[in-house]
Amino acid sequence: MPESTPTDLPATAPKLSVYIIAYNEADKIADAVQSVQWADEVLVLDSNSSDNTAGIARELGATVKQIPFTTFGKLRNDAIASCTHEWIFSLDADERCTPAARAEIQAILRNPTADAYYVPRRNWFMGRWINHCGWYPDYRQPQLFRKPALIFDDAAEVHEGYKVNGKVGYFKSAIIQIPFQNLEQLLHKMQRYSTLGARKLERSGKAAGMGTALGHGLWAFFRIYVLKLGFLDGWAGFVLAFGNFEGTFYRYAKAATAKQSWKPVDNLATTETRDPN
Structure with a gap:
């Protein structure tokens, strides 16, 4: 049976x-x-x-x-x-x-x-x-x-x-x-995700200045490389921590610069270009 x-x-x-x-x-x-x-x-x-x-x-x-x-x-x-x-x-x-x-x-x-x-x-x-x-x-x-x-x-x-x-x-x-087959893919993802993250910050009203961007970036590196023991993964751990720094920094930096009202040079022919020193 x-x-x-x-x-x-x-x-x-x-x-x-x-x-x-x-x-x-x-x-x-x-x-x-x-x-x-x-x-x-x-x-x-x-x-x-x-x-x-x-x-x-x-x-x-x-x-x-x-x-x-x-x-x-x-x-x-x-x-x-x-x-x-x-x-x-x-x-x-x-x-x-x-x-x-x-x-x-x-x-x-x-x-x-x-x-x-x-x-x-x-x-x-x-x-x-x-x-x-x-x-x-x-x-x-x-x-x-x-x-x-x-x-x-x-x-x-x-x-x-x-x-x-x-x-x-x-x-x-x-x-x-296998997140990245080469460093170019890591940089491409960092650029794309930082732009998307900046939009989220702008929408939430959390966009701040460049100092804030640097502070968040440094904390992101420290958290990955030190607190999460990235240094034990050799150069791969350093690259990932540094990439996290860049992605975080540019996320906040893009949101910060989006608030600025920087204007292009009106007339290049008459613009003062002397050495400021």
Whole structure:
């Protein structure tokens, strides 16, 4: 006789949707999609990339939907609404689902004990695993959740605010993140995120002066490099701490300079250009 199925477990796991948000990630999207091809549905939410992100994702069997970017919060809510199954796993384009995390997802789906789960991430940067800098276990928002359980703040430009409706749990198995393949990508992200962060500061009325920008930047470096032991991660830890300094400084500096009424030179031909000394 065939073995009976325990009454407290479903015969088969509920179906799973995976969504990946992406913008100009042609060098990363293939690895991300391939790591979750076992899922019942893989959606790539592309914000009109100018490279071949969408084409690569389609070739690998993912469903691609174009969603114009306004804020990260709205983008994630739109991504969730696009998923057709009750359970959802979110993955960024620079992340990879590991075999261990896949096995844990499938076990949870058969016998869930929570409505939303935080997943630890292992970050690889400058040829090494980052074990400090606040980058491990590096939980962000829940990544495995029931569709009604997670709602994002539509107005959140960056570092999306969210609300969990239900019980939360934590994975034991980590996924992998490769945030930057080179320093140019780190600088590009710093520029983009500092601009989005400056808009948030302006809207909240927290924009201040350049002294405030420098103070916040120095504190960001000290917090990552000293308090979070970034110095134990070698030069990679220093670069991450310094990048955090730059991103924080420019976030506040951009908000501060946006308030200024600096005017261009009216007439270059008559402008005094003598050495002030």
